[in-house]
Amino acid sequence: MAAKPLDLTRLKVFPLSERKSLTRLEDILLNPDAPPAPLGDLQSSAMTRCAADIKAARDRGAAVMVIYGAHLLRNGTAPILDRLMKSGHITHLATNGAGTIHDWEYAWLGRSTESVRENVATGTFGTWDETGRNIHLALLSGALRGEGYGASLGRYITEDGTTLPTAAELESQIQSEPRHPLTAARADLLNTILQFNLPTGRIEVVHPNKQASILATAFRHGVPMTIHPGIGYDIITCHPMFSGAAIGRAAAEDFRLFSGSVEQLDGGVVLSIGSAIMGPQVFEKSLSCVNNLRIQDGRPIVAGHTIYVVDMQDGGGWDWTVGEPPKSNPAYYLRFCKSYARMGGVMHYVQSDNAAFVGNLYTLLK
Numbered sequence: 001m002a003a004k005p006l007d008l009t010r011l012k013v014f015p016l017s018e019r020k021s022l023t024r025l026e027d028i029l030l031n032p033d034a035p036p037a038p039l040g041d042l043q044s045s046a047m048t049r050c051a052a053d054i055k056a057a058r059d060r061g062a063a064v065m066v067i068y069g070a071h072l073l074r075n076g077t078a079p080i081l082d083r084l085m086k087s088g089h090i091t092h093l094a095t096n097g098a099g100t101i102h103d104w105e106y107a108w109l110g111r112s113t114e115s116v117r118e119n120v121a122t123g124t125f126g127t128w129d130e131t132g133r134n135i136h137l138a139l140l141s142g143a144l145r146g147e148g149y150g151a152s153l154g155r156y157i158t159e160d161g162t163t164l165p166t167a168a169e170l171e172s173q174i175q176s177e178p179r180h181p182l183t184a185a186r187a188d189l190l191n192t193i194l195q196f197n198l199p200t201g202r203i204e205v206v207h208p209n210k211q212a213s214i215l216a217t218a219f220r221h222g223v224p225m226t227i228h229p230g231i232g233y234d235i236i237t238c239h240p241m242f243s244g245a246a247i248g249r250a251a252a253e254d255f256r257l258f259s260g261s262v263e264q265l266d267g268g269v270v271l272s273i274g275s276a277i278m279g280p281q282v283f284e285k286s287l288s289c290v291n292n293l294r295i296q297d298g299r300p301i302v303a304g305h306t307i308y309v310v311d312m313q314d315g316g317g318w319d320w321t322v323g324e325p326p327k328s329n330p331a332y333y334l335r336f337c338k339s340y341a342r343m344g345g346v347m348h349y350v351q352s353d354n355a356a357f358v359g360n361l362y363t364l365l366k
Contacts, residue, residue, distance in 0.1 A: 013129040021111035028076035036359025051364035062268030069274035070098035075355040092261040096278040097229030107213040132239025143185035148253035149227035154219030161205040226254035267304040280339035305345035
């Protein structure tokens with residue numbers, strides 16, 4: 001039987017305020033001045049080494065990249081990351097689509113997260129109007145400035161909304177400059193304005209909890225923040241305004257920006273915190289691109305960098321600096337560690353709660 005594509009514009013969406021959210025800012029947000037959760041001896045040793053590597057990297061002007069999964073945000077570390085960005089210890093942040101969804105919902109509503117089991121069964125999982133609508137508005141309008149996903153949404157939160165040109169203005173630009181690099185972005189926004197009867201001009205969306213947004217903090221500090229989503233991965237797919245073109249265009253710009261930071265990674269540090277799929281997969285392709293261009297230019301490949309992978313999974317006590325483990329060791333099945341261990345430099349695995357890791361790292365660095 002031949003399958004036919006679903007008409008997602010028929011999706012029924014609901015006010016985000018009606019969702020039963022499972023996490024609230026007042027319960028999760030950490031105080032960076034409070035003592036961090038204690039670590040074990042092995043974790044503390046790794047933490048001390050990590051802090052020293054970061055200080056040395058910044059002294060030599062090398063990049064320090066933090067690649068994280070959504071749980072780092074959901075565990076309330078945004079204020080700590082704010083301090084690390086302000087002090088210059090972090091030069092780049094990267095997350096997946098889920099990391100931006102929770103980020104925006106905390107900034108706007110103060111709560112996030114839902115029951116997947118309960119809501120998929122009722123066809124309501126992810127069908128929250130404001131989340132899908134506002135993230136798409138941020139990406140569609142940011143594309144007119146040539147911005148990627150992270151800068152577009154970070155600006156949208158920081159500036160409490162956006163300004164959309166009129167349909168007539170977009171039509172005029174497309175007709176007069178059909179070969180302009182922004183023509184496709186203008187056409188996507190024009191189509192969305194007409195299809196969904198969007199208001200134009202200033203669209204104000206107040207975000208009262210900007211302090212909880214890593215996106216907004218990075219934008220304010222001028223620290224590059226890139227987003228690496230998958231089409232169909234995130235709940236903004238479950239919205240009539242879903243646009244693979246807008247998401248893909250923004251993510252493509254961010255991959256190029258991510259690679260620009262990898263270009264500055266000689267002698268630098270990568271922290272991959274709770275990102276078992278996006279982090280290693282994006283990093284390995286980016287590193288290959290950078291090395292490809294360097295070889296063409298007659299330059300040496302990226303070298304001297306150190307990678308710290310932080311996760312809760314059993315690491316089997318394996319020392320990755322001596323090579324890959326045998327199949328009898330639990331560490332062999334940490335596929336993300338294998339990926340990072342093959343990326344040159346030196347890779348360390350730290351089995352730790354991510355909030356405790358970041359909190360203790362900040363304490364050492366400050």
